[in-house]
Amino acid sequence: MTELTIRPQRAAEAVARHIETLILEGSLTPDEALLPERDLALRLNVSRPTLRDGLKLLQDRGLLVGERGRGLRVAALGRVAITDPLVALLADHPEVEDDYLDFREVVESHAAGLAAARATPLDRDRITAALDAIEAAHAAAIPENEAEADAALHQAIYEASHNLVLLQIMRALSGSLRSNVAANRGRMFTLPQVRDHLRSQHRAIAAAILDGDSQGAGAAAHAHLAYVRQAARDIAQAQAHGETARRRHSSGGLGQRR
Structure with missing residues (x-):
């Protein structure tokens, strides 16, 4: 009994x-x-x-x-667990984006190396499909589709790393800080020369992973995130300069300049 x-x-x-x-x-x-x-x-x-x-x-x-x-x-795991007041504070400050990309540069270089060593045939198929989606979106020149395909490739790489802690943390953080990152991607994919560089970098990362080249994959991911970080800085600086010029032209909306 x-x-x-x-x-x-x-x-x-x-x-x-x-x-x-x-x-x-x-x-x-x-x-x-x-x-x-x-x-x-x-x-x-x-x-x-x-x-x-x-x-x-x-x-x-x-x-x-x-x-x-x-x-x-x-449940909305990660989105709730990591969305506490501190992360909300981070998400509300655009200047944190540079630190987030710095963090990604370190983590994703390691993830790409792990993916090259650990990817299964199914993982490789998903990475190939994500790369195909990037190519299709690039040909169509639709920034939103390119940004979505970009995110899908990085997600496929996290999964192919077979590091569950890395996968869950990056998934949660990308959700918590998505507004700034998505805005940054949207701005970058409107610039033709940046779009071309990003596509080439994604090709290099995927090729190294598919070839099982851990060192090459890590180096390609590092170069990609370093480029994204610098491009984000340049775009933010150009935007700030534009806003300053507009304020000067209008006296900040508070003067009576004629």
Whole structure:
């Protein structure tokens, strides 16, 4: 009798642990909806009561959230956990963007090196697909599509690094500081010469990863982020100079210059 009462608990915990692993490795992403209960039970080969117990464990741990009539979905992990007042303060100050790109330069160089050493055939396919999307967006000359394809390539590289801490931290930070980064990407992709440089740099990073060249991948990622950082500085400086010139022309809106 005792054994019968323990087994469902163990099965429910096994269900919870399996879904936790999928969340941790990025197979299930923040805000992604789960399959309906019936389909989940079939996929996991457990009874629906056992499934409910396992899902309840994950809800209690804050990993799943549910709304009446909408089923369960992965919680907004990272976006909430890392979005505290300090990160909100960082996101509200454009000057922090340079520090964020400095951080990315270090982390992504390492991630690219790991990806070159660890990428599976599926990872390589995703990197190739992301690079193809960059080429298509570049040919169409649509800045928003280029920026989205850029982000997808970097995400594919994080995943191919198979470093779960790096993946989750970069995913969370990119969400928390997305406004400044997206604005920066949008400005850069409006400049033809910058667009061409970025495409070439992305090609170099992807080629080194696909060739299994860890040192080359790290160096290519380092060169790319250093370029992005300098381009962001140049754009910000040009924008500041333009605003200063406009203020001078209008006396800052407070004078009576004729």
